[in-house]
Amino acid sequence: xxxxxxxxxxxxxxxxxxxxxxxxxxxxxxxxxxxxxxxxxxxxxxxxxxxxxxxxxxxxxxxxxxxxxxxxxxxxxxxxxxxxxxxxxxxxxxxxxxxxxxxxxxxxxxxxxxxxxxxxxxxxxxxxxxxxxxxxxxxxxxxxxxxxxxxxxxxxxxxxxxxxxxxxxxxxxxxxxxxxxxxxxxxxxxxxxxxxxxxxxxxxxxxxxxxxxxxxxxxxxxxxxxxxxxxxxxxxxxxxxxxxxxxxxxxxxxxxxxxxxxxxxxxxxxxxxxxxxxxxxxxxxxxxxxxxxxxxxxxxxxxxxxxxxxxxxxxxxxxxxxxxxxxxxxxxxxxxxxxxxxxxxxxxxxxxxxxxxxxxxxxxxxxxxxxxxxxxxxxxxxxxxxxxxxxxxxxxxxxxxxxxxxxxxxxxxxxxx
Ligand SMILES: Nc1ncnc2c1ncn2[C@@H]1O[C@H](COP(=O)(O)OP(=O)(O)OP(=O)(O)O)[C@@H](O)[C@H]1O
Ligand SMILES: [Mg+2]
Numbered sequence: 001x002x003x004x005x006x007x008x009x010x011x012x013x014x015x016x017x018x019x020x021x022x023x024x025x026x027x028x029x030x031x032x033x034x035x036x037x038x039x040x041x042x043x044x045x046x047x048x049x050x051x052x053x054x055x056x057x058x059x060x061x062x063x064x065x066x067x068x069x070x071x072x073x074x075x076x077x078x079x080x081x082x083x084x085x086x087x088x089x090x091x092x093x094x095x096x097x098x099x100x101x102x103x104x105x106x107x108x109x110x111x112x113x114x115x116x117x118x119x120x121x122x123x124x125x126x127x128x129x130x131x132x133x134x135x136x137x138x139x140x141x142x143x144x145x146x147x148x149x150x151x152x153x154x155x156x157x158x159x160x161x162x163x164x165x166x167x168x169x170x171x172x173x174x175x176x177x178x179x180x181x182x183x184x185x186x187x188x189x190x191x192x193x194x195x196x197x198x199x200x201x202x203x204x205x206x207x208x209x210x211x212x213x214x215x216x217x218x219x220x221x222x223x224x225x226x227x228x229x230x231x232x233x234x235x236x237x238x239x240x241x242x243x244x245x246x247x248x249x250x251x252x253x254x255x256x257x258x259x260x261x262x263x264x265x266x267x268x269x270x271x272x273x274x275x276x277x278x279x280x281x282x283x284x285x286x287x288x289x290x291x292x293x294x295x296x297x298x299x300x301x302x303x304x305x306x307x308x309x310x311x312x313x314x315x316x317x318x319x320x321x322x323x324x325x326x327x328x329x330x331x332x333x334x335x336x337x338x339x340x341x342x343x344x345x346x347x348x349x350x351x352x353x354x355x356x357x358x359x360x361x362x363x364x365x366x367x368x369x370x371x372x373x374x375x376x377x378x379x380x381x382x383x384x385x386x387x388x389x390x391x392x393x394x395x396x397x398x399x400x401x402x403x404x405x406x407x408x409x410x411x412x413x414x415x416x417x
Pocket of ligand 2: 045161
């Protein structure tokens with residue numbers, strides 16, 4: 001049993017690639033903890049630093065309270081499964097699972113019993129005597145997981161173990177893996193770039209971007225109350241609608257969010273209204289997931305958006321419609337990135353000018369200046385009744401589920417805590 005603490009952990013690879021920056025995380029004993037983020041954000045690097053396969057260049061890694069930076073992988077007692085859990089090709093499934101126990105020595109009858117037990121738990125009993133090349137990808141991956149778990153490691157690390165499998169097998173195995181590691185109580189760190197996998201399996205999720213931690217919380221917390229625009233967008237399928245708006249505090253109404261062609265009003269009794277006052281007259285980012293939009297016949301003042309339907313898509317279990325609403329859109333991948341390096345400042349007389357330029361606020365993006373903005377599509381779900389292409393639709397926003405961010409991409413007031 002193990003808890004894991006990353007205390008300001010960073011990694012710069014030889015050659016200067018800054019893969020992980022000042023990550024602070026506490027993974028509780030027995031937790032199924034997921035590291036989630038796009039390709040290249042540093043997930044594998046963090047996992048490999050926990051495993052001891054890669055050295056942290058800064059910060060402290062603690063296992064069960066003790067500093068572990070200098071411990072060998074063996075001393076950490078971790079087991080790791082990779083995307084393509086390689087098996088010994090000339091050993092059977094049972095033989096592969098038996099191998100770590102043979103290396104460790106100990107009673108053979110005990111070992112056989114443990115292999116049989118774990119094979120049953122993983123649904124591998126019928127193929128225990130078969131060689132890896134005669135198995136499906138999913139069966140092979142199960143055997144690799146079995147081989148990793150057989151030693152009863154104190155820490156179980158998995159790096160995208162399902163990414164090479166088809167969708168059906170992924171769904172099936174993610175349920176089994178989650179159930180298995182929960183039943184053994186082994187602290188598990190699981191890496192994936194698949195938001196559905198993360199949401200369905202995790203006790204808690206850490207979302208990473210460019211080597212930096214963006215958010216940590218239970219799946220529900222980070223879905224309902226994401227810390228940043230990036231997290232909101234990464235955990236939204238179908239994609240979240242992100243709009244550029246200007247906030248105006250209006251005494252008798254609340255905070256009016258001017259989206260250009262439309263206005264949404266956050267009433268004064270909304271817990272986020274006080275935080276919005278600080279943005280009076282300035283830009284904010286409004287996030288509305290498709291499940292917070294309802295196609296409606298009647299206008300509700302301060303809560304309704306309008307658009308013209310551009311496309312309607314069949315997704316099997318639902319239909320999605322896309323409407324052109326003429327509202328300036330926001331690209332989640334652009335928001336909250338560090339500003340580009342300042343321009344070089346001329347040596348003489350330029351010092352003050354340089355300072356002023358750096359001190360100037362980021363260029364405002366008022367909703368009125370629509371000319372060069374990308375227009376957003378309003379994505380919404382429709383049921384049995386569907387709009388047709390070209391139809392004008394009204395969409396009511398569930399204001400409580402609307403997400404609000406500052407121009408830096410950070411949430412305006414958290415509902416958490
Ligand atoms: N051995 C290495 N030497 C130099 N740079 C590296 C090395 N390994 C990874 N990197 C870089 O560090 C960054 C993080 O890589 P990492 O493999 O941790 O990302 P990841 O989140 O696991 O991505 P993916 O989802 O594609 O597996 C990337 O920019 C990558 O190019
Ligand atoms: Mg990786």
